[in-house]
Each structure stands twice: as C-alpha cells, then as structure tokens.
Amino acid sequence: MTKSIDTSIYAAVSEAIRAEAQRILSDGTVTAIVGYAAARRKGSAQPIVISSADDAAKLIFTPACVNNLAVYLTKAKKEIPKKGKVGIVVKGCDLKALSGLMGESQLKREDLYLIGVPCAGVLASTVQPATELTSDSIAPKCTECDAQLPGGCDFVPPQAPLTPGQTRKYAAEIARLEALTPAERWAYWKEQFSKCIKCYACRQVCPFCFCEQCLCDRNKPQMVDTTPRPAGNTAWHIVRAMHLAGRCAGCAECERVCPMDIPLNLLNRKMAKELKELYDYEAGFEVNDKGPLNSYTEKDDQSFIK
Amino acid sequence: MHPEKQKHTFEPKIIAFVCTWCTYAGADLAGTSRMQYPPNVRVLKFPCTGRIDPVFILKAFQQGADGVLVSGCHPGDCHYIAGNFHARRRFAVFRKLLEFVGVDLNRLQFSWVSAAEGGKWVEVVTDLTEKVRAMGPMTEFRELALEEQWSGAINTPELEEAYNQI
Ligand code: SF4
Numbered sequence: 178m179t180k181s182i183d184t185s186i187y188a189a190v191s192e193a194i195r196a197e198a199q200r201i202l203s204d205g206t207v208t209a210i211v212g213y214a215a216a217r218r219k220g221s222a223q224p225i226v227i228s229s230a231d232d233a234a235k236l237i238f239t240p241a242c243v244n245n246l247a248v249y250l251t252k253a254k255k256e257i258p259k260k261g262k263v264g265i266v267v268k269g270c271d272l273k274a275l276s277g278l279m280g281e282s283q284l285k286r287e288d289l290y291l292i293g294v295p296c297a298g299v300l301a302s303t304v305q306p307a308t309e310l311t312s313d314s315i316a317p318k319c320t321e322c323d324a325q326l327p328g329g330c331d332f333v334p335p336q337a338p339l340t341p342g343q344t345r346k347y348a349a350e351i352a353r354l355e356a357l358t359p360a361e362r363w364a365y366w367k368e369q370f371s372k373c374i375k376c377y378a379c380r381q382v383c384p385f386c387f388c389e390q391c392l393c394d395r396n397k398p399q400m401v402d403t404t405p406r407p408a409g410n411t412a413w414h415i416v417r418a419m420h421l422a423g424r425c426a427g428c429a430e431c432e433r434v435c436p437m438d439i440p441l442n443l444l445n446r447k448m449a450k451e452l453k454e455l456y457d458y459e460a461g462f463e464v465n466d467k468g469p470l471n472s473y474t475e476k477d478d479q480s481f482i483k
Numbered sequence: 484m485h486p487e488k489q490k491h492t493f494e495p496k497i498i499a500f501v502c503t504w505c506t507y508a509g510a511d512l513a514g515t516s517r518m519q520y521p522p523n524v525r526v527l528k529f530p531c532t533g534r535i536d537p538v539f540i541l542k543a544f545q546q547g548a549d550g551v552l553v554s555g556c557h558p559g560d561c562h563y564i565a566g567n568f569h570a571r572r573r574f575a576v577f578r579k580l581l582e583f584v585g586v587d588l589n590r591l592q593f594s595w596v597s598a599a600e601g602g603k604w605v606e607v608v609t610d611l612t613e614k615v616r617a618m619g620p621m622t623e624f625r626e627l628a629l630e631e632q633w634s635g636a637i638n639t640p641e642l643e644e645a646y647n648q649i
C-alpha cells in the first residue's frame with residue numbers, strides 16, 4: 178500500500194538554511210557553502226557552491242536533494258576546504274560519510290561548518306524529480322534510515338522530521354539472497370555484474386573512494402582486469418565491496434548513479450550487516466579514528482580458522 | 484619407503500598463501516622431516532598474513548586454482564606483532580562477501596600453522612586437497628575468464644574444437 182510521506186517541514190527547513198547561510202557568509206564565519214539549489218527541470222535540485230551572501234537565497238531543501246555533498250570536499254572540489262572554513266548542508270546519511278572522512282584524516286572538523294537537515298526522506302533515482310514523496314517513490318536507503326536528525330552539527334533547523342515506520346527494502350532483499358543456494362546467488366550476481374560498463378561512476382561519486390590511484394586502474398601488476406566484461410566486472414565489484422567494508426556510510430550514492438541499475442549497495446549493506454554482527458560496528462555520527470578493519474581485539478572470532 | 488601412490492582422475496590445484504615466519508617454516512619442517520603430503524599445493528611466501536590482500540585469493544581463483552589456503556602464525560606469535568590479528572578480521576569479512584556472491588567456502592581454508600607444526604601442515608594440506616578433489620574443479624571464475632575471451636556464440640564445429648582446446 179502506498180503511504181504518503183509528510184514533507185511539509187521542508188519549506189521551513191529551506192527558509193532556515195537560507196537565513197543561516199546568509200548570516201555565516203556575511204559575517205565571514207565561512208568562505209563558501211556547499212548546498213542544493215533548484216535545477217532547470219521542474220522540481221529538480223542540483224549541488225551548488227556559493228561564496229557570496231547574495232546567493233544564499235538560492236539554497237533549497239526538497240525531496241529532490243538526493244546528492245551526498247560530502248564528495249565535494251574530498252575529490253571534485255578538493256581546493257574548497259583550503260580556502261578557509263566551509264559550510265556544508267548535510268542530511269544524516271551525508272553526515273555519517275563526513276564523520277568517516279574525519280576519522281580517516283581526510284577532513285578536519287574545525288574546517289567545516291555543518292548545517293544539518295532534519296530529513297524525512299528523499300526521492301528514489303528511478304522517479305521524476307517533481308514526484309510526490311510516498312512509500313513507493315522514496316529512496317530505498319531512506320526506508321532503513323536511523324539518522325533523520327543529524328547530530329553534532331553547528332546548526333540544525335528546529336523542525337522535527339516525521340518518521341513513519343517503513344518496510345526495510347535492502348534488508349528484505351539481502352534476506353532473500355541469503356536464503357538462496359550459492360549457485361543461485363552466483364547466477365544472480367553474474368547477471369547483475371555482466372551489466373556493468375565500467376564507467377566508474379560509482380567510484381567517482383563515493384566519498385570514500387578518494388585514492389589518487391585506484392588498485393583497479395593499476396596494470397603493474399594488474400590485479401583486476403579493466404575490461405567491462407564478466408571476469409573484470411566480478412573482480413571489480415568484489416574489490417569495491419571489500420575496500421569499502423567498514424567505511425561505507427550507506428548513502429547509496431553508488432547505486433543512484435549507476436547507469437546500468439546494478440543493486441550495488443546490497444553488497445555494501447551486506448558487509449555492514451556482517452561487521453555489525455561480528456564486531457558490533459556501525460557507521461554513525463561519532464568520529465572514530467579506527468574502523469573495524471584496521472583495529473582488532475585478541476578475542477575476535479576465529480571459528481573459521483583451522 | 485614410499486606408500487603406494489593412488490591414481491586420481493582429478494588433481495586439484497591448491498594455492499597456499501603463507502607467511503614466511505611460521506607456516507613456511509612449518510612446511511619446511513614437514514619437508515626436512517620427510518613427511519608426505521599432496522604435491523597439489525603451490526606455496527607462495529609472504530612476509531606476513533597481514534600482507535595477503537583478499538584480491539590475491541580472487542586472482543588465484545581466476546587463474547585456475549581449485550582451492551586456496553591462507554596460513555600464518557598463531558595469534559600472539561606474529562613476527563610483526565599484530566599482522567595476523569588484522570588479517571583475521573579482514574578474512575572473516577572477505578569470506579562473508581565471497582559467500583554472498585555465491586562462492587562455495589569449502590574451497591577456501593584458513594589456518595594457523597607454526598614453525599614447529601610440520602604435522603599440522605601436512606594435515607591441513609591433505610584435508611583441503613581431498614575436500615576439493617571430491618568437489619571437482621572450480622569452474623565459476625574460469626568460465627568468467629573464458630567468456631571474457633569469447634564474445635560470440637560457439638556455433639560451428641571449428642569454434643567448438645578451438646574452444647575446447649583452451
Ligand atoms: S559505497 Fe556507496 S553507499 Fe557507501 S559511502 Fe560509497 S557511495 Fe555511499
């Protein structure tokens with residue numbers, strides 16, 4: 178059954194973001210703000226970097242504000258943080274990515290001014306931007322979100338997001354796959370991976386894929402075939418899931434940008450699930466300088482080792 | 484005196500990634516003590532289990548391994564203090580990933596074999612070899628690699644013959 182989701186607070190949230198942006202830009206707290214602005218198509222939104230208080234009026238927050246802007250601070254706009262303190266508009270999931278990046282010493286908290294957004298959910302990548310937000314059109318990641326209200330920000334609009342109970346879409350799909358036999362799972366993933374065209378959009382958009390040179394691009398030695406064909410694709414996806422295990426913030430940007438509609442985030446979320454079970458680790462708002470895979474305890478499970 | 488050699492129809496290829504300080508020395512001990520173990524295992528020596536990247540296991544399967552063994556020092560005995568503790572977590576998670584994409588975990592074995600455990604090395608290698616022998620060849624990754632080289636349909640006897648020769 179389709180349930181509509183209340184996004185009435187978004188107008189007031191946008192208003193509050195604009196006022197705050199106006200204030201911090203004019204009093205010089207920050208030199209620039211990364212946020213969302215309306216894009217050309219009706220109802221759509223796009224990332225924007227503003228550096229003048231006059232542009233603050235451009236900022237918005239709507240269900241079309243899907244991007245995780247954290248990526249702009251590590252890769253695309255690497256030079257931004259160097260010019261002084263930067264403001265950034267973050268949803269809860271984006272904030273988890275920022276916390277992870279701070280833990281990995283990619284960013285410093287004192288260089289950032291965090292504008293947190295109380296978020297009731299954003300639209301799935303498969304629907305038109307002007308669509309109404311319902312339990313059908315919502316992004317799958319939002320059905321599992323435990324971070325509607327970001328914590329530890331410098332400013333959060335006072336509105337409280339409404340959190341309707343929803344069916345956890347990824348959890349359901351992971352459970353379905355786990356119940357299959359290995360051969361069936363192999364067939365499923367073979368089919369999915371064979372669609373990959375190796376555009377690396379998933380890598381470009383991921384805040385954690387910030388390596389200057391990716392292992393998958395190296396050819397001496399070549400560990401992963403670069404061809405967009407079955408063997409290379411399978412290796413790419415396994416390596417990608419492994420390198421993000423214990424780091425992924427679950428923003429599902431990788432899956433959103435994939436032009437071939439591969440359910441990429443299933444792999445990342447499966448890893449997150451295992452890390453939770455094995456080492457009680459979960460991506461969150463607090464900054465940890467050690468992730469689950471670069472720390473250990475002497476009592477870790479070793480029942481699989483002879 | 485050598486025991487009578489048994490003939491098998493399938494000889495699995497086992498790749499063993501071992502650390503130089505414990506398991507490699509353990510395997511060496513098995514050799515110098517003249518213990519017999521299946522010659523199916525190809526040993527690759529690393530400084531530490533912490534240096535064994537999961538991608539090596541993937542590569543081994545892609546290149547035709549039927550089984551993979553990863554072995555190093557017992558917890559607490561690492562020459563680099565904590566390399567094997569890190570490896571333990573990494574491989575625990577990597578196993579789960581392989582399982583999720585549909586790889587049969589019976590082909591992948593982890594073990595701790597110290598420099599004094601020549602006998603344990605023999606046992607681990609023999610067990611894995613026999614287990615994998617019973618399972619037959621690992622075809623999944625090899626098929627992917629073949630598909631990589633053959634894009635067209637194999638629809639003539641000549642192609643069929645050439646294909647079967649790879
Ligand atoms: S792997 Fe995907 S979901 Fe995880 S942080 Fe990267 S883009 Fe976000």
Ligand code: SF4
Pocket residue numbers: 372373374375376377378379380431434435436437438439441
């Ligand atoms: S975005 Fe999709 S098609 Fe592109 S490399 Fe990633 S998985 Fe492959």
